[in-house]
Amino acid sequence: MRSPDDAPGIPLPVFERPGVGGTPHPVLAAVLAELHARETEDELPAAYYGDSPDPPSPPAGAAP
């Protein structure tokens, strides 16, 4: 089912991002942990070719 906001031209929301461990939702928690790890890596953003596996991700809530 489509969201009421699912229409072309409408700006996307900007979310208040909680810290690591700041949500009980397991998938969101994993994404936040991964984001935190990336942002502390001190590397410039880079996009990788999608026809290959990624390196292992840190477990949810893991320290960077």
Add this chain to the structure above:
Amino acid sequence: MSSDCLRQFVLKVHSRCNLDCTYCYIYRSPDTSWRDRPHHVGEHTMRQTARRIAEHVATHRPRSVRVDLHGGEPLLTGPEPLVAYADTVRRAVPDGTDVTVTVQTNGTLLTRPALDRLADAGIRIGISLDGGTAALNARRVDHAGRPSWPAARRAARMLAARRPDAYGGLLCTVDPATDPAEVYSSLRALAPPALDFLLPHVHWGSRPPGRHRPAPTPYGDWLAEAFDLWWDDGTRGLPRVRLFTEIAALLLGGSSRTDAVGLSPIAAVVVETDGTIERLDSLKTAYPHAPATGLDVHRNSFDEALGHPRIAALRAGLGGLGEDCRACPVVRICGGGNYAHRYSRRTGHFRHPSVHCADLERIIRHAAARIGEQLSVSSRSLV
């Protein structure tokens, strides 16, 4: 912080494949340069490629680089050349930069000894599968039309049971004619640590199959349903789904690490079996020699590749997009989608929205809605 550089080296080990998948973007594309390549990479090219990677790393000092052993079907060589290539690169790269090595395979030639050999050498293995049943893999056949599924299933099961430490994950090309719930659950049953759903490599001159359907976003609808299955999956062993993770990361203000979405510069190059340096294979779908740079590891450095205009075009971010994209409120998430999907035969260039534009917007807005159920929205607009 390291300087901007290439960080992913897709090294072709074999230029042929034992399968003849109906949607293959390498062997069923306008670019047929694979016919002119040596079947397998030689030792001299391996050594020279490794020297060039090391040279690039020494200049830029990235924290890590990825080496992806690819094909065709890389296991047509057996495991030893893969291990040799990995070892050659690792020995050459200076200390201080991690080297992760993977192989992407159709799985049909992954025997138990080969698995152990690769895993013991620290090489992680990804398998391409379009689902976890025979019917879902009907398009993945060999040159005689025989299904690859039995052998591929055996490989995936063996990886999960015997060497989960080496299990890189499964890559699935989306087919909107399938049931996303069946695809997701059957792939989950193969216990991958990671999944990705790839949109087919097509462009405005070769529309995606299914576009005739009444719904305007068949791929987006499929992905939205798969997203819900993943987002709401509370069971143990939940795999990381790359496309969805990257979309969520972007929606949360981060940058992406995939060429499928986001504006991050592409950090990958391909080295063919003869040492030729090329852009991504997905560009083979556009026109003959679309991936070509005219460079090779025997005569040129990866710094020269980094500065090549054709590679710079893949790293241009917002500036490389057409006006329609730059004005769109979704652009900082979709990034214009995969570069190859923007090509138009009519204009001969890539400065168009993705042929999957509407589908990308569909899944992005859907993901935003699901995230919005969990998080507060700030007052700022993303535009």
